[in-house]
Amino acid sequence: ILNVEQSPQSLHVQEGDSTNFTCSFPSSNFYALHWYRWETAKSPEALFVMTLNGDEKKKGRISATLNTKEGYSYLYIKGSQPEDSATYLCALAPRDNNDMRFGAGTRLTVKP
């Protein structure tokens, strides 16, 4: 069974704070790791897709790193804004299978 774990489950920060959350996954059988941003009442939207150990991707104030050997990825948000409030999902695409499993997500609330 493919387990994708995300922590923390929820996070409350003040506007301007920087924050980060973790996605853990089985390090064997890795193919790609996805991060999605999911606002309430909307559909998940892709942030990053990472495939190589040591990958580091950035989009504006949001960045992500990947360590496939130890099985984790970090998502960082610099200078959080209220509009960053959402659930952040990670998903693992394994090598020898075609299903894609999601973690339970980290719900971020940024207070003005």
Added chain:
Amino acid sequence: NAGVTQTPKFRILKIGQSMTLQCTQDMNHNYMYWYRQDPGMGLKLIYYSVGAGITDKGEVPNGYNVSRSTTEDFPLRLELAAPSQTSVYFCASFRLQGNTEAFFGQGTRLTVV
């Protein structure tokens, strides 16, 4: 470019009724997935397909069926609706596994009473 289209957006079913959730994508993606979202549980994979004529079970397939007769369409069928199937359902598609992002439909909110 419409992307992934799901219908209906909302539906109320009585216990024992059946229905089909429609999912269509116009991006020529070969991989398509159905997920359900339960409160605090993220997205659970119900069924997936890697191409026309090929389907496979995910984590929570019981009570559902799918078919993939064309590349574009991947309907999800509930044969005998149960209250445990009350959830929000999302369809997603990819062009290739892994190194491209998934595109999601707008979701279907289903209530079984």
